[in-house]
Amino acid sequence: MTLLDEELSSPLSSRVLACPVQGKWTSFQLVDEFGSGEPYVGLAYEVTDSEGQKYTGRLDAAGNGKVNNHFAGPIALTLAQDYQGHEKAYSFLQTRPHYPLKITELQVRAEQTRYLNNNATRTKDNPAQACADEYYQVEVRHLVEHAAHLPPEVYRHYPHSSGPAKIMGKHGQLGVAxxxxxHTVLEVRPLRALRPMLSTGSEFCALNLYQLALMATLSYCPFGQQPEDQPVKTKTVSFPLQPSVGNWFGDALAKFDELWKVDSTQTKAYYPLYEDVPYSKRLEIVPFDPTLYPVNDPKLREDQEHPAKIHFLDDRKLGVEATDTQAFITHNDELILISVRGTYELVADGLRDADAFQVPFEEGEGQVHRGFYEAAQKAAAFAVSYLDRFYAGQKLLICGHSLGGAVALLLSEMLRRRPEGYDIQLYTYGAPRAGDANFAKGAAPLVHYRMVNHNDPVPSVPGTWMNTKAKVFGSGLALTFVNVPLGLSVFVAGITNWTGEPYEHHGTLRHFMPVEFGRKAQSSILWEPGCDTITQHAACSVALQQKNGLPDRPGLLTQVFSAGNHLMAGGYIPACWATLRRWQEAQESRRSLVTEREFEWIESALIGITQQLRDKCRDLLARPDAYVRAHEQAIGAINREVDKVHTTRTRLATLRYMSVSQKDVYGQLSEQPERLADNLPRWQAHPQNQVVEQLAMAPSSGSDSTQTASIYGHTIGAPHTLDIDSII
Structure with missing residues (x-):
């Protein structure tokens, strides 16, 4: 015991200690970025003074509060009362079984305010500053206890000082000091987020075509969570890497940053169409807080949960069980978005593509590509785990490119057949065939829109023509592919399906037809051709035209992994953007989807194709009877193709007069015109989207043109003679 303690404990002590001084006052006001305190009227607050004494009250009709007669020194202000309203969306988030959120009344109020600046940058001037002794810009996370589910901080012109909190010691650890x-005015940043606009209707629309092309491309990016070490031993995680899935949904869009890069090599900006939504209605990344969620405890080691494990599938870490499958999943109260990655690592994914042996589709009917099926089983386990936690009747939007499109198809059919009755819509881009005719028939109820870029060879594999023309790959295989990586040569051997039923495509085909009239006049038409000559031309003309028993152009796999028209950033995204712009212009100006000039160009090409087919048929029929009998199947196929070309010409003529409705462009969102009116101007303001739709010109890079010209022997989109001899 010290001398002072002894003296104070004596009943005869005359020593008197100075008591903390009371009688101080502090007032404060919460305002939005327009200077109004109305959004925060009636909110309950709690104040802690320097001695730990607590005071409570409610903000008045102007958002003001005041504490009288508190102890000397700073005070700490919090507004941490839980949300007690009756809006179902918030109540559900508070009480859901997995990762319930600590939503406060303050958060809900801040979600109902709006930014003064359309780009969400902080204001430099606020009318409420005029009546303030001190003025700070704060965020909801500064005034509540639990902030793991809230967005990261953004730059502030007037941040509150940490000095008063340090003076208060332990009593200043929570809230704003x-x-x-x-009298201090606190400008509270609105809690708003950007969300990619998506239609939940079952009909095809240009909006989803473009938006899901971007999301399918984003699936190639890493999740980007920091720290990367497992288990996560820090109290928080972050997502600084751009582009990455975690940064998109867990950082940038949550802070209202308008991202466009979905590929690390991308140089041309293709902005998604975003809508400004309350923060709780964004596409979610779950919070990480070991003190609040026991499943985040690092002591669980490999069983620990964290955002990357919940939202991102990357099974390369599974050792011998790995399928090199990558996908991400996120959701809000309207939809659940699943995106599956395509071919990325040439050897690993090439081996996956190559394993074309057919196996029974255990969840349904028919037989499917074994390599794709094994990958889909991994994706299904990942998706079902997520759906079991967060599915609450939302629409499932699933997308994938290339290999990812094939896996996404099998995954979608697996989910469709589950007892939960999921409502699914699938968009695939440049996807190869995944199953046989029985599978395609059994999966007919699945809503699937299948996009194919002209001269993209991947959708033509595995193909029936590989069975009938096996000598292209069977003889001299080692010589043909001696200079390509191991994974690619195995791919070529694998896609030759020797014993199974022919592979067949599933879904409604939408084909991008490029049309080029001159040096600066080109267009891209999205349509549904009725003939195989156009959609199969790329693969057939290269793989089947032979010289000395071998292909006379670069090997198929050179195209598959190099051709610009199969890539997303250089092929499908520009085509989808062009389609969206074309349909927007057609709808706004009340004109047809195909101009007279385009109709005449393609009509002429189709007439030429028909003539080539008939000439070839006459040539075959003029040969000896034995030859004709041996080629009856080919002759029949040519005659059927003539009929299909006629169907294609009819469809083209229909497009010539077809008008476009707002529903064709925006799907179910067309039923909410105010939603479109509020958000479309943001996208239209970007210079890239102000190009007058001169036939919806699709951007293209010179390198892509040079590359594909060297592969195909002509510039993609330029008029050229279609060699029918090469496809029979």
Whole structure:
């Protein structure tokens, strides 16, 4: 015991200690970025003074609060009362079984405010500053206890000082510390987020075509969570890497940053169409807080949960069980988005593509590509785990490119057949065939829109023509592919399906037809051709035209992994953007989807194709009877193709007069015109989207043109003679 303690404990002590001084006051006001305190009227607050004494009250009709007669020194202000309203969306988030959120009344109020600046940058001037002794810009996370589910901080022109909180010691650890004898105004940043606009209707629309092309491309990016080490031993995680899935949904869009890069090599900006939504209605990344969620405890080691494990599938870490499958999943109260990655690592994914042996589709009917099926089983386990936690009747939007499109198809059919009755819509881009005719028939109820870029060879594999023309790959295989990586040569051997039923495509085909009239006049038409000559031309003309028993152009796999028209950033995204712009212009100006000039160009090409087919048929029929009998199947196929070309010409003529409705462009969102009116101007303001739709010109890079010209022997989109001899 010290001398002072002894003296104070004596009943005869005359020593008197100075008591903390009371009688101080502090006032404060919460305002939005327009200077109004109305959004925060009636909110309950709690104040802690420097001695730990607590005071409570409610903000008045102007958002003001005041504490009188508190102890000397700063005070700490919090507004941490839980949300007690009756809006179902918030109540559900508070009480859901997995990762319930600590939503406060303050958060809900802040979600109902709006930014002064359309780009969400912080204001430099606020009318409420005029009546303030001190003025700070704060965020909801600064005034509540639990902030793991809230967005990261953004730059502030007037941040609150940490000095008063340090003076208060342990009593200043929570909330915003304010100096006494002053009136402090706190401008609360709105809690708004950007969300990619998506239609939940079952009909095809240009909006989803473009938006899901971007999301399918984003699936190639890493999740980007920091720290990367497992288990996560820090109290928080972050997502600084751009582009990455985690940064998109867990950082940038949550802070209202308008991202466009979905590929690390991308140089041309293709902005998604975003809508401004309350933060709780964004596409979610679950919070990480070991003190709040026991499943985040690092002591669980490999069983620990964290955002990357919940939202991102990357099974390369599974050792011998790995399928090199990658996908991400996120959701809000309207939809659940699943995106599956395509071919990325040439050897690993090439081996996956190559394993074309057919196996029974255990969840349904028919037989499917074994390599794709094994990958889909991994994706299904990942998706079902997520759906079991967060599915609450939302629409499932699933997308994938290339290999990812094939896996996404099998995954979608697996989910469709589950007892939950999921409502699924699937968009695939440049996807190869995944199953046989029985599978395609059994999966007919699945809503699937299948996009194919002209001269993209991948959708033509595995193909029936590989069975009938096996000598292209069977003889001299080692010589043909001696200079390509191991994974690619195995791919070529694998896609030759020797014993199974022919592979067949599933879904409604939408084909991008490029049309080029001159040096600066080109267009891209999205349509549904009725003939195989156009959609199969790329693969057939290269793989089947032979010279000395071998292909006379670069090997198929050179195209598959190099051709610009199969890539997303250089092929499908520009085509989808062009389609969206074309349909927007057609709808706004009340004109047809195909101009007279385009109709005449393609009509002429189709007439030429028909003539080539008939000439070839006559040539075959003029040969000896034995030859004709041996080629009856080919002759029949040519005659059927003539009929299909006629169907294609009819469809083209229909497009010539077809008008476009707002529903064709925006799907179910067309039923909410105010939603479109509020959000479309943001996208239209970007210079890239102000190009007058001169036939919806699709951007293209010179390198892509040079590359594909060297492969195909002509510039993609330029008029050229279609060699029918090469496809029979």
């Amino acid at each position: 304010l100096m006494p004898q002053k």
